[in-house]
Amino acid sequence: MKTKINEAIKQVLQQFGEKYFIEEVLNKNKVIRDLDTYDKGLLEAFISNETLKSNFTIDIAGNIVMQTNKLIELFEADEYWQDSYTKYSKKIGLTAGGKFIDESTDVVLDFPYKDTVLKASMSKEDTDKDDLRPDEPFLNEVIAKEEIDVLLDKKILVNAKKYDDNGEHEVDSFSEDDNLIMKGNNLLALHTLKEKYAGKVKMIYIDPPYLFKETKEEDTFNYNSNFHMSTWLTFMRNRLIISKELLIEGGTIWININEDGMHYLKVLADSIFGIDKFLGTTPRRTRYGKSDVPFNYSQDFDFLLAYSNVEEKNQVIGRKVERNYYTSEDYPGRPWRLTDLTTQRNYKERPNSYFTMVDPKTQKEYPASQKRTWAVTKDTFQHYYDNGYIVFPDDYPFLNITKPYMRKFEDEDMASGKLSSVISDFLLQDFLKELLTNCTNKLGNDEVNQLLENESFSYPKPENLLKNIIDISTKENDIVLDFFMGSATTQAVAHKMNRRYIGIEQMDYINTVSVPRLQKVIEGEQGGISKDVDWQGGGSFVYVELMEKNRGFLKSIRDARTQTELHEVFDFMVKEAEIDFRVDLEKIKDTLHELSFDDQKKTLIKIIDKNQLYFNYSEIDDENVRDLISNSDYSFNKNFYDEGGE
Structure with missing residues (x-):
């Protein structure tokens, strides 16, 4: 399995020559033992690698601490390093298929990172096809942490x-x-x-x-x-x-x-x-x-x-409200509107606002409501009135009001920028x-x-x-x-x-x-x-x-109508597709013909690595990938990701 973490670990271990390899095959037991005993040289090498440092260290009070337990867990997973020399570490517990239960990716107690929504039945039309009807239309596949950076x-x-x-x-x-x-x-x-x-x-x-x-x-x-x-x-x-x-x-x-x-x-x-x-x-x-x-x-x-x-x-x-404003000679150039001068608070909550308001011009009285008191207090009334913020029913003949209102000027509405409440x-x-x-x-x-x-x-x-x-x-x-x-x-x-x-x-x-x-x-x-x-x-x-990668193979499998077409797709997959690293490809080759046409399709869909549905941008300058991209698209990518042209 090729992931950034996988490759980084291999590069670090290769620095020690044959110390951690037996005829180019990884000696997992040796690596686990040195991690368990905090081998200074090995830990320094791991910390020096930026990929491993970002994934397997924590900062404690300015000190970088290697999480050796996570590394050991990774090496104990059989699927992570195929064909490696290994034996159980000093550990007692339940096993299934030669693995401890807590090491098994088949046991999931959390949301998986990945859903394979492009697998088989993204559309209703696909689901209606008998050859692709799955047990779970939107299938999930658990993805190991070391693969997330690729996905x-x-x-x-x-x-x-x-x-x-x-x-x-x-x-x-x-x-x-x-x-x-x-x-x-x-x-x-x-x-x-x-x-x-x-x-x-x-x-x-x-x-x-x-x-x-x-x-x-x-x-x-x-x-x-x-x-x-x-x-x-x-x-x-x-x-x-x-x-x-x-x-x-x-x-x-x-x-x-x-x-x-x-x-x-x-x-x-x-x-x-x-x-x-x-x-x-x-x-x-x-x-x-x-x-x-x-x-x-x-x-x-x-x-x-x-x-x-x-x-x-x-x-x-909120929203901008088209309001109607009045104009009057006493405030030239300052259009204004009326708003409610009461609040939702009662006389017990705002006793200072529970008073009878008197129009200074007419001496008419306007008592406060016990349920909705005035928005101003008895002490602040004069200030608001003197500055033009309180309007009485007799102030303007064009107004049809029966109680005092608050005046709001248009320039103040504009200055506040406040949206009307939704x-x-x-x-x-x-x-x-x-x-x-x-x-x-x-x-x-x-x-x-x-x-x-x-x-x-x-x-x-x-x-x-x-x-x-x-x-x-x-x-x-x-x-x-x-x-x-x-x-x-x-x-x-x-x-x-x-x-x-x-x-x-x-x-x-x-x-x-x-x-x-x-x-x-x-x-x-x-x-x-x-x-x-x-x-x-x-x-x-x-x-x-x-840019499609394995997704194109999924479509070809789905569209195949004959055994010949499907086998041509499989031959091409063997050469070009990214196959799930856990798959025994030789066994698939030997036994695929024994299955029904429907099961052959399901099998080929299953073995495709769903982490490789599209090409990553990091691959754009790879020789084999660059040849698949037009010069115009290449320039577009460099510009889109702010890396300049070719």
């Missing part, structure tokens, strides 16, 4: 193109102002973006595969969404963790989820973002009732869970009204059909839903991210609202639905929210793909 390393980007008013163009550079559409596994794509976009995304909206108990008509995804709860939670956890790292301070994430998964997801998201960062739950009407439903109870809503990353005193959502002014009125009446799945379906006449999506989300979320959580030029892009509703709305955006999608319809939709947005299509925001067209976006 989550940034990837090579290929087929870079820019779409603008003039159509599609090859591109060899990337600007910070460019919108980005990325094709590939979204977990790996998010980690590819981490270095460039960490702490820069203002709003994330995702509409992930739901935790359905059974396939439903309103399943809006071509993803296979029927899978075990533990797998689904792992699937979501991995993505939410990296999402959190991408959010700018004060950013928000909005997760669209149905009733099957909402409460499980809420607990999971609380653990990741913090229960104190939870903004709230908002219902969205998805349809208007059905009769053929369980218990005769039609569930016509899904929900939005929203989180931020700052304390509740911060304004992370809770009192927007959410329970306009926002909730829109989500309950004008954001149904059918509206989203009609919008896409009018644009593309494409039936890839049964019920994509309507543009109005995203408009409302983007409006209260971002301003122009903020970055919006959706890594379950689907039909590109989020990106289309962000484009029309002059937000920067990133979209990630791994399904092939990205090139038949998502990108064509955004091209029509650039052309000035008038569907969805276009008329509301006076959209006239324009703008651009850059499209790239994670």
